[in-house]
Amino acid sequence: MSAPALPARPSSLAARLRWTAADGLTLVGRELGRLRQEPGELIAALIFPAVMVVLFGYVFGSAITVPGGGNYREYLMPGLFVMVSFTSVMAVTMRVATDASRGVMDRFRAMPMARSAVPFGQAGADLLNGVLALVIMAATGLVVGWRAHRGLWPTAEAFLLLVLLRHALSWAGCFLGLVVRNEQTADQFVPLVFPVTMLSNSFVPTGGMPGWLRAVADWNPVSAATAACRQLFGNPGAPAAHTDLAWPLAHPVAATLLWSIALTAVFAPLSVRTFHRRGR
Template sequence: MSTLLSDGGAVLTRQLQKARHAPALLVLTQTMPITMLLFFGYVFGSALAMPGAEYREFLVPGLLAATAAGGLMTGMFTAAQDAHRGVTDRFRTLPMSRAAVPLGQTAADLLTTAAGTVPLMLVGLAMGWRVESGWAGALGAFGVLLLFRFAMAWVGTYLGLISASEEAAGQLGSATFVLPLLSSAYLPTAGMPSWLRAVAEWNPISAVATAVRELCGNAGAEAAAGAAWPAAHPVAGSVAWSLALLLVFVPLATRRFARGRG
């Protein structure tokens, strides 16, 4: 365990230094949610049944959940870039734990996400979003978001390691943009057609978004009648989704890293 942590820490430091010297992707991924918050909050909000302020209170947790889900894209891109540029092969020749490299990569993503979430929250506060449940609720919501981001980063790491090329990983990562649209991140599920509502309520992003709303005491935290289990129990559902993804993709990514691309 000590070897894993020390080796993972070395990879973590390498990833943070890499991000510092190439900040373009980091800036893009952190500014996009703010742009979407301003656009959805002030453009779409006026066209919805919810009043503008109430919709922005609904929207901010949804965008936080969508940002957490972005670990799928960044994990995929990072792993594919290292794998197809020979960095992963060089790591594999070193006397280090096989889980250290994916652990360091996902931990670095988690730290940058934690820091990058702060500007989004500040803009949300300026637009009228409030945490009505106090510090305990805010910390619980932040924990749910980080756990889900960590799980999605492991999913992305595995997909990046099995990708056919760096370009293919980038294209697939860009396609994941649609996932929050098929959830309750931006709109309540109550008005959706029955088949689409079922898809949205079983989408892990919906559970996380609703859990953040519930923990923060925001609008839209109440599940509609007949909602699927993750939507009816969002906190438990989001934790269950995250743990299930970790149980599946941590060993898959570790074994794939150890085996290589052959």
């Protein structure tokens, strides 16, 4: 018996986009269904933000003075929001590497589906997880005294900026997972994300760092995103006007948007290309 013929690849751009979106949403559903079957992973992902708020807020808060005064937990929360967004790299890398090592990716390549749908599905599923994590962290922050002071629209802009950044980082995680292709190796890369988030203005001011280290911290995308959230939330530590700051800190919203666009523009095509080439 001959094998059934696979559907022809759509010829028009609009048809290809619909095909990719439909297959990608199917894979988003697959990831969410997997979390229902393994609830421990979801529970751990949701507990982590709350633990970070309590741990850093009360341990660091007793020892650090906020520049210009203010509540340290209000200073801290924007940095924790960004830190949780950066966990996207770790989470997606692990999931993609696990699927690749178990042969799931090979089965996807054998199916009549859009090649970009698999990375799209991984990024989409992580985006939903990220939104839920931000909600949990915001609720915990409100309990410990954090507030957004500039009103509804700036607050919404800050959270949209965090979602955009997380989505961009999920593409980077997808690419790394496809390159590594081994869950044990990917697990060794996970701790490398923490120095990136710590070498920033998330938890402590950068003014006391040595000059060369401060320059690295000021140009870190984590610092730009944290400064943008502090500015939009109206929290302590927001960059002041007419001060001598590195460009990303003087224009943190624009810098975060540029980082998000650049990461997506680089890693989205790389993820699709790597997924396609691994099947040859």
